[in-house]
Amino acid sequence: MTKWFEEALHPGITQRLSMDKILYQKSTGLQDLVIFENSVFGRVLALDGVVQTTEGDEHIYHEMLSHVPILAHGAARRVLIIGGGDGGMAREVMRHQSVTDVTMVEIDRTVIDLCRTHIPSLSRGAFDDPRLDLVIADGAVFIEQTDARWDVIIIDSTDPLGPGEVLFGEPFYRGCKRCLTPGGVLVTQNGVPYVQGKEVTNSHRRLVPHFRDVWFYVAPVPTYQGGHMAFGWATDDASLRTISSDVIARRFETLSFTTSYYTPEVHVAAFALPAYVTALLA
Numbered sequence: 001m002t003k004w005f006e007e008a009l010h011p012g013i014t015q016r017l018s019m020d021k022i023l024y025q026k027s028t029g030l031q032d033l034v035i036f037e038n039s040v041f042g043r044v045l046a047l048d049g050v051v052q053t054t055e056g057d058e059h060i061y062h063e064m065l066s067h068v069p070i071l072a073h074g075a076a077r078r079v080l081i082i083g084g085g086d087g088g089m090a091r092e093v094m095r096h097q098s099v100t101d102v103t104m105v106e107i108d109r110t111v112i113d114l115c116r117t118h119i120p121s122l123s124r125g126a127f128d129d130p131r132l133d134l135v136i137a138d139g140a141v142f143i144e145q146t147d148a149r150w151d152v153i154i155i156d157s158t159d160p161l162g163p164g165e166v167l168f169g170e171p172f173y174r175g176c177k178r179c180l181t182p183g184g185v186l187v188t189q190n191g192v193p194y195v196q197g198k199e200v201t202n203s204h205r206r207l208v209p210h211f212r213d214v215w216f217y218v219a220p221v222p223t224y225q226g227g228h229m230a231f232g233w234a235t236d237d238a239s240l241r242t243i244s245s246d247v248i249a250r251r252f253e254t255l256s257f258t259t260s261y262y263t264p265e266v267h268v269a270a271f272a273l274p275a276y277v278t279a280l281l282a
């Protein structure tokens, strides 16, 4: 008898994934966590009943939320990741040899430990990289208290539910702005606009007072149900969003790795928003 994981994140629709093998299922004390195997997407991590990442499509999300800001910035040395407990974002960021320091602030140590054990393909050794400074804390509290500065800040959080909610608030965005170096870029996991449109509207309204250029870019992540996934983009250097694909390609060619989704052309095209998404901008 097949067991099914049912994600009921959006009223009126659910997403079901067969749980062909349950590798771990328990509350971490902060979040309900399950890791299971699915015949299509491989190993799946879900928190509080919401798919976080899967072996099958994680590369789309992690490549787009890391290489777009880093290659647009052009000289990022210090990167801050808020969330990212599965390790995929840290892995992708540290593929850039030019990045010298990565700080990762994750609220739930158990997510890290279980993903290292049960889905090691996500972090692929990232947690052992000497460039990584791992902090177990609430990202909102960390941002409030730190005096450090970063060139790129990546919010790789859960949805604005439970512990993730504070990471979508204006005080947090204001703190992120304070912690960016001049010309730095903030990017965020910003939901699936077709079914979570108010997340784009809210983030836009809360970011605009603090950044000269606020926009979004999109990519399709199959297990984030409902179409395009939106990534928030905020910086005071508006030119970073309109860099040509030739310049991005020249930067991309200097890298010592290949990608499975990201290309310089996809980078540029991702900022061309569908009309229903631009209509959501406050």
Ligand code: SAM
Binding pocket: 047, 051, 052, 053, 061, 082, 083, 084, 085, 086, 105, 106, 107, 108, 111, 137, 138, 139, 140, 156, 157, 158, 159, 162, 163, 164, 165, 166, 167, 189
């Ligand atoms: N790719 C996923 C997505 O798009 O929803 C996110 C994956 S990652 C597993 C999300 C991480 O954010 C989790 O490990 C969770 O523990 C962490 N998190 C949630 N709220 C947080 C907070 N306030 N501070 C730091 N980390 C937080």
